[in-house]
Amino acid sequence: MLQCFDGAFDRDQLDRRAFTFKHKLMGHPALSIANLARTIPALPANQVFYSSGLLSKNDDFDRAHIEHRNGLTIEETIENIRTSNSYVMVRSPERDPSFAEVYRQLTDDVAALMRERRLSGLPVDAMLYLFIASPNSITPFHIDRYSTLLLQFQGSKEVTVFPPWDERIMPTSEREEFVARIAGKRPVFRPEIEDLGRRFEFHPGEALHIPFVAGHHVKNGPSEVSISMSIIFKTPETMRQIHAMSFNNACRPMLQKIGLQPQAVGQSAWRDSLKSTAYRIGRKGKHIVRATTAG
Secondary structure, eight states: OOSSBOOOSOGGGTTTSOEEEEBSOTTOGGGSHHHHHHHHHHSOGGGEEEEESOOOTTSOGGGHHHHSOOSSOHHHHHHTTTTSOEEEEEEOGGGSGGGHHHHHHHHHHHHHHHHHTTOOSOOEEEEEEEEEEOTTOEEEEEOOSSEEEEEEEESOEEEEEOOTTOTTTSOHHHHHHHHHTOSSOOOOOOGGGGGGSEEEEEOTTEEEEEOTTOOEEEEEOSSSOEEEEEEEEEOHHHHHHHHHHHHHHHHHHHHHTTTOOOOOTTSOHHHHHHHHHHHHHHHHHHHHHHHHHOO
């Protein structure tokens, strides 16, 4: 029995496609405006990011809090969120005791979904993200290196999710470089891909699954402040894919010299597994060399 989610959805679609379902956390005290106004300003500054909400789909989501400041303090931003055209993102609110229980429940549900999909182990690097945004705010196009379950608590939004692994959205080489965190490149939105996305009208009580490496952008509704929260996580399968993409990224320059390209990740599970193992062994070897030569 899931604690936070309505179970009426196909588990095998996890990380295959985007879909909506229902959550059971409406009215949870951690998500009340009063608790958010108390909790957010008390969190360390490196967990709280806020900016103008008047962004475009192609703005740099990771740098919005630097490049598009709203000129307010976080207290002023929250107090005036309905009219300040602002966007607030909080990383790991579970570090506050008021979110500890809901974090545990959500993590337990993710673990249960993984078991039902015959994925061994527990969710890796699971954490919560909290989002509060003024009406009409835009979350720019971006791709996450995690799987996501997004829950809506107040207000509405339109979420557009693009197919994961689609070359038309992001070329394979750029995706692998992005996931491997080698360069500062980020996914770029181009107007011609818009019709490739699937639009979800998202309302309180609904949850949305955004698959691993699926690009997406969001526009909040015109009349209400939006409050939503996500749990992001990796599975053993996506960890293998991350390592396999890192392997491809490392090998690509050598292969290109002889006119070859590595086969894209996501097409062959056994080949991805071999690449993942090779990458992990190579990385472990580098750590050993560094440790034995240090000092």
